[in-house]
Amino acid sequence: MVITAKGKEILEIAEEPEYVMLAKVEDLKMDMLRIVEEEEIKKIRLKTSDEATFEVEPSILKEMKRVQSLINTEAIDTSVAIPLPNITSRNLSRIIDFCWEHQYNTENLEEFKGRFLKSLNHQELKELLLAANYLNIKTLFDFLCNSFTDLIQNESPEFIRDFFNILNDTNSVKSMHAPAFQGSIDDD
Amino acid sequence: MASTERPHAPPSLPMEVIGEILERLPVKHLLRLRCVCKSWKALVSDPGFAKNQVRRSPTATRLIANTTTRPPLCDNAVSLRAFRLRSLFNDGTFVASELNPPLPNPRGKPHQIVASCDGIICFRVLENPNFLVLWNPTIAKFKALPPLAEHTLGDMRFGFGYDSSSRTYKLVWVLSSRRRQTQANVFALGNGTDTWTTIRGFPSSHLYRDSGKFVSGSLNWLTSGASSSRVIVSLDLRNESCGEVPQPDYGGVVLVNLTLCVLRDCLSLQAFSHTFVDVWLMREYGSKESWSHLFRLSFQVPNFKNTKVLFICEDGQVLLLHRFGRLIVYNPVNATFKIIKDIAYCESSQIGRSPYYGSGWTTSVVSVVWQFFVWYIIAVSGH
Numbered sequence: 001m002v003i004t005a006k007g008k009e010i011l012e013i014a015e016e017p018e019y020v021m022l023a024k025v026e027d028l029k030m031d032m033l034r035i036v037e038e039e040e041i042k043k044i045r046l047k048t049s050d051e052a053t054f055e056v057e058p059s060i061l062k063e064m065k066r067v068q069s070l071i072n073t074e075a076i077d078t079s080v081a082i083p084l085p086n087i088t089s090r091n092l093s094r095i096i097d098f099c100w101e102h103q104y105n106t107e108n109l110e111e112f113k114g115r116f117l118k119s120l121n122h123q124e125l126k127e128l129l130l131a132a133n134y135l136n137i138k139t140l141f142d143f144l145c146n147s148f149t150d151l152i153q154n155e156s157p158e159f160i161r162d163f164f165n166i167l168n169d170t171n172s173v174k175s176m177h178a179p180a181f182q183g184s185i186d187d188d
Numbered sequence: 189m190a191s192t193e194r195p196h197a198p199p200s201l202p203m204e205v206i207g208e209i210l211e212r213l214p215v216k217h218l219l220r221l222r223c224v225c226k227s228w229k230a231l232v233s234d235p236g237f238a239k240n241q242v243r244r245s246p247t248a249t250r251l252i253a254n255t256t257t258r259p260p261l262c263d264n265a266v267s268l269r270a271f272r273l274r275s276l277f278n279d280g281t282f283v284a285s286e287l288n289p290p291l292p293n294p295r296g297k298p299h300q301i302v303a304s305c306d307g308i309i310c311f312r313v314l315e316n317p318n319f320l321v322l323w324n325p326t327i328a329k330f331k332a333l334p335p336l337a338e339h340t341l342g343d344m345r346f347g348f349g350y351d352s353s354s355r356t357y358k359l360v361w362v363l364s365s366r367r368r369q370t371q372a373n374v375f376a377l378g379n380g381t382d383t384w385t386t387i388r389g390f391p392s393s394h395l396y397r398d399s400g401k402f403v404s405g406s407l408n409w410l411t412s413g414a415s416s417s418r419v420i421v422s423l424d425l426r427n428e429s430c431g432e433v434p435q436p437d438y439g440g441v442v443l444v445n446l447t448l449c450v451l452r453d454c455l456s457l458q459a460f461s462h463t464f465v466d467v468w469l470m471r472e473y474g475s476k477e478s479w480s481h482l483f484r485l486s487f488q489v490p491n492f493k494n495t496k497v498l499f500i501c502e503d504g505q506v507l508l509l510h511r512f513g514r515l516i517v518y519n520p521v522n523a524t525f526k527i528i529k530d531i532a533y534c535e536s537s538q539i540g541r542s543p544y545y546g547s548g549w550t551t552s553v554v555s556v557v558w559q560f561f562v563w564y565i566i567a568v569s570g571h
Binding site for chain 2: 126129130133141145146148149152153154157160161164165166167168169170
């Protein structure tokens with residue numbers, strides 16, 4: 001018979017007076033319960049649209065509010081990978097990267113964010129924003145939204161239509177340079 | 189599970205995500221982007237969007253005040269201006285935009301601004317003080333309210349704030365008199381009723397000359413209670429119920445004056461003695477224990493007596509309004525003062541008398557049901 005570290009601890013506790021023993025056993029139970037719980041969460045795997053499977057650790061998974069609510073409310077079988085049909089493997093690995101850095105990189109997070117943003121073109125940026133929105137990751141979603149506002153805030157309406165694939169359905173151009181603080185009532 | 193929808197189409201962002209991006213933009217860019225397409229224009233004009241946008245921006249980015257180019261005042265030289273706070277704090281310069289009220293007063297007399305919230309300014313029509321106009325200068329829209337009741341015996345006090353439970357802006361008008369029962373009325377904007385309704389149970393006390401301070405969903409006024417003590421009366425805009433806000437322990441200071449203001453989005457009290465003013469901040473609205481003493485400004489220079497604190501910058505610098513209408517930037521850390529060399533002279537008598545002396549304001553795209561009301565036409569043509 002192999003006695004594990006925990007088992008050995010239990011045997012040692014048996015030597016203690018009863019009241020100490022009871023308290024220690026209670027502690028030990030809690031400990032083991034926590035370990036078991038963590039083990040269970042650790043097992044969670046996510047499957048992307050291109051059939052790649054990712055094992056995601058609990059601290060990262062916690063950021064993905066949508067996956068969390070899937071697990072908590074819909075009692076999904078966590079022994080099989082959870083399908084994410086809207087997310088590509090490329091994007092999921094970027095997301096995991098971002099969440100990881102956001103949690104553990106306390107020293108040069110800004111530098112990382114700068115590099116992260118530079119590695120993406122506009123198309124990828126949009127895909128990632130949609131993915132962050134779908135998975136409900138607040139930190140990434142806020143970061144990307146702010147990046148978008150930086151990208152568009154000084155641009156012309158033409159640039160913005162182009163940027164967002166928007167068809168110009170307005171027939172007037174007169175309100176284009178409507179400045180603030182003008183005394184006149186607006187055209188509608 | 190296979191991905192079925194548009195595998196190769198370029199992703200277009202849904203409107204809710206576009207909204208999240210746009211509500212992070214400053215107002216001046218938003219206004220420009222209204223012409224991108226019809227749905228963007230509709231989005232920017234949406235009340236829910238406007239509220240989210242204003243919630244993300246600082247409550248006050250500018251100081252509004254009636255100003256004149258130089259003293260002494262002449263009738264037609266008064267104008268309403270918005271000064272950028274950042275410029276005042278950073279390099280002590282005035283960067284001002286002139287705000288042109290939609291209904292100019294005859295002979296260029298200043299408008300009496302009675303309250304403001306989320307970029308909307310409420311002012312009284314000079315010719316007929318029973319008429320109030322709500323105005324958002326940023327989007328150049330206004331709305332005249334139905335007239336107040338005829339009897340005007342007593343002092344009128346106002347307050348303007350947002351009720352998040354019913355998602356309406358509410359304008360409160362209090363007729364306070366030493367001899368008669370205090371009357372309080374509320375006008376809720378956007379709920380379709382368009383009438384003043386009476387608030388029951390408003391305490392009978394004399395309200396000090398100042399507009400209600402809007403903090404945490406409540407309007408707050410300083411009043412003189414029984415035995416001439418000062419009481420902060422609050423009105424919760426959700427259920428329109430009144431209460432009393434606890435005050436700090438002033439530590440034995442003999443108070444000669446007390447003023448209420450909003451600093452850092454918290455309710456603040458300025459407790460004046462003969463030689464100094466203590467500035468207090470209630471960090472958690474309604475909690476007596478959360479009152480904390482920010483700093484003491486002593487009136488070593490006699491002329492600084494009755495100087496009021498208007499704003500506190502993130503870096504701790506304080507904007508003061510001198511009783512003669514000049515602006516001073518004060519640094520509490522090393523107790524240094526910087527008098528702002530003014531190109532525009534904040535009209536002293538107006539600031540001193542007006543219940544809404546130099547106040548915080550921000551740009552916003554918030555609008556209420558804007559209509560050109562007949563009441564205003566009656567008001568103007570009546571004179």
